Amino acid sequence: MYWMRNNQEYMHHGTYCCGRCTLAYWRHYSVGDFEHKEEFLVNGLRVMKSERDGKGKWRRFPFYYSIFTLLDLNLQPAIEELRYTRGAMECYLEASRRGSYAEKRRAILEKALAKVN
Secondary structure, three states: OHHHHHHHHHHHHOOOOOHHHHHHHHHHHHHOOOOOHHHHHHHHHHHHHHOEOOOOOEOOOOHHHHHHHHHHOOOHHHHHHHHHOHHHHHHHHHHOOOOHHHHHHHHHHHHHHHHHO
């Protein structure tokens, strides 16, 4: 019963316990066949917007995982969040190094920048 009560609260806000879990929740929710899916995701994206730090990132949400998740959400608020972080993505792209993780991050940034340009 405890989980159900808390789950209703999460559904109302469109978030989960932390930023990382919220992003995973959104990814799962976006591909499923759930009632009120768009409303849930838009509510969560409002929370993300309120967590902006003014430097192209968010306080609660990990940077690269956020961008990776936003790429898959075909919603206007998700595009707005990608636009918000454009400057930070460009800086990270310039400063990226070599290596397997760097290549994956580069690919995510390039795809996101192409989506908002």
